[in-house]
Amino acid sequence: MDVQYGSQIKMRHILTGFHLHSHPLNYKHPNSSQQQQVTCFNNGANGDDNDFWIVKSVNANNPRDNETQTVKDGDLLRLEHLLTQKNLHSHPGIPSPITGQQEVTCFGFSGSGDSNDLWRISIEGGGVWNDSKRVKLIHVNTDFALHSHGGQVMNDLTAFQQEVTCFSGRDENDFWQAFNISFVGVKVPEGLGRNDNNSRPVRAEQTNRVAGGTMTTNVTVSPDGKLTAETHTRTKVDFKGFTGSVIVVIYNREGRSHISGKHSFGVDGDLIPGGRSDRKDPWDESVPLEIASKADRVSIIHSHDPNLRITREQAIDLIRVAIILTAAA
Numbered sequence: 001m002d003v004q005y006g007s008q009i010k011m012r013h014i015l016t017g018f019h020l021h022s023h024p025l026n027y028k029h030p031n032s033s034q035q036q037q038v039t040c041f042n043n044g045a046n047g048d049d050n051d052f053w054i055v056k057s058v059n060a061n062n063p064r065d066n067e068t069q070t071v072k073d074g075d076l077l078r079l080e081h082l083l084t085q086k087n088l089h090s091h092p093g094i095p096s097p098i099t100g101q102q103e104v105t106c107f108g109f110s111g112s113g114d115s116n117d118l119w120r121i122s123i124e125g126g127g128v129w130n131d132s133k134r135v136k137l138i139h140v141n142t143d144f145a146l147h148s149h150g151g152q153v154m155n156d157l158t159a160f161q162q163e164v165t166c167f168s169g170r171d172e173n174d175f176w177q178a179f180n181i182s183f184v185g186v187k188v189p190e191g192l193g194r195n196d197n198n199s200r201p202v203r204a205e206q207t208n209r210v211a212g213g214t215m216t217t218n219v220t221v222s223p224d225g226k227l228t229a230e231t232h233t234r235t236k237v238d239f240k241g242f243t244g245s246v247i248v249v250i251y252n253r254e255g256r257s258h259i260s261g262k263h264s265f266g267v268d269g270d271l272i273p274g275g276r277s278d279r280k281d282p283w284d285e286s287v288p289l290e291i292a293s294k295a296d297r298v299s300i301i302h303s304h305d306p307n308l309r310i311t312r313e314q315a316i317d318l319i320r321v322a323i324i325l326t327a328a329a
Contacts, residue, residue, distance in 0.1 A: 001181045001304050002070045002209050003055055003129040008082060008301075010051045010180040013040050014134060015172055016150045018162050019047040022081045022088075022106045029097035029157045035105035036086055039161035040148045052082035052180075056111070058118065070209075073123040076140060078113070081106050087117035088146075090139045090166045097157035101165035102144050116141055124175075134175045139166050145174040182303040183208045202250070204298040215244045215265075215302045225292040228284045233265045235278075245308040247301045250287055252294035258287050259310055 003009060011020035018040035025037050041047065055071060056078040071077060079088040086106035094103040107113050118140040123133050137146040144166035154160050167174065183206075201223065207216040213235035220228050233244055248260040263283050287295075301310060 001131050003131075003178050003181055004070050004183055004208070005055055005057045005077075006183060007055045008052055008182045009055060009178045010047060011053065011176045012179055013148045013162075013173075014175045014177055016040065016148060016162065018042045018148065019051040020053065020164065020176065021047070021051050021161065022084060022086070023050050023159065024084055025159055027097060027103070027105065027157070029095075031095055032097065033091065033094050033103060033105055035089065035107050036084065037159060038088065038104045038106055038164045039158050040164055041161045050083055053088070054080040054082055056080055071121060071129040073121065073126045073129075075121050076118055077121060078117050079119065079137075080111050085109070085111050087111065087113040088119065089113060089117050090142065090144065091116050092142050096163055096165040098152050098155075098163040099149075099165060101147070101167050102139075102142065104146065104164045104166055119146070129178065131178050131181055134177055136170075136174045137176065142166065144168050145170060146176070147174050149173045180303075182301050182308065202295045202298055204300060206300040206302065208302040213244075215246065217246050217248070217300050217302065219248055219298055219300060221250050221287060221292055221295050221298060223293045223295075225287050225289045226284065227260060227287050228282070230280055230282045231263065231265055232280045233278075245303050247308060247310050249299040249301070249310065250291055250295050251297040251299075252291050253296050254294065256291055258291040260285060262308055
């Protein structure tokens with residue numbers, strides 16, 4: 001699956017298999033910045049919610065509404081830690097806690113930070129960033145690579161997790177791979193009034209490339225509490241298996257949200273004769289009236305992961321993106 005601006009991803013350090021991770025603990029080693037720790041953590045194949053990052057364009061205050069712009073070799077970007085809303089960050093002259101290489105932190109507030117949050121992506125073989133490509137993230141201001149390494153001491157300076165640094169050399173410890181890629185789009189309905197009791201349905205549509213094909217979901221949320229949707233799944237390659245999942249999050253003007261059930265479509269990775277897949281699947285469910293009657297935003301999350309899930313905390317975090325889009329509309 002391609003990585004697009006606005007995607008929610010996890011990053012695996014290729015040589016050790018550990019995941020790029022942060023948590024609300026600050027560095028306390030000598031000469032540290034005392035900013036938020038960034039580590040690599042091994043918590044099973046899928047990790048935990050502290051492994052999620054949002055891929056952002058250089059203009060952090062311009063999230064993309066239903067665009068499908070992919071990240072390409074050489075792009076400048078930011079990575080925002082989903083749960084703490086701080087950006088992946090490094091800075092010259094401050095040592096990392098174990099090896100004394102350049103410190104890597106999470107920094108900022110509600111997704112904003114400074115120029116030390118900028119990274120240039122180097123994709124092995126060039127082209128578009130996807131979950132099959134090995135990549136390096138180069139810190140723009142220092143030209144050091146995001147780096148981790150096995151075999152080092154893990155102590156309380158890194159919460160007993162694997163150290164992450166920026167390193168001036170270039171070696172195999174600089175390579176990372178994206179996985180668990182989901183794209184979150186937020187649709188702000190056109191012409192929606194500011195009345196407390198919304199009498200108009202809220203509609204949204206989104207298309208994303210997923211697992212070698214595409215998924216398009218159309219959603220309508222009626223004020224009477226009905227969500228109706230259709231998901232169109234297509235593959236372009238004969239004998240190509242396909243799995244896709246979609247979750248919809250509906251927000252009202254009071255900041256409350258409703259997370260739909262997970263709806264999965266397609267063939268679960270099997271090779272199937274008969275050519276390309278092209279199918280439309282309608283689905284519907286109920287939405288609480290207190291959400292539907294005042295609904296004003298819809299997030300559509302597409303993923304190739306059949307076990308896709310969105311936590312309440314992640315849904316709440318998406319409200320911030322929706323509010324930014326509304327202000328820009």
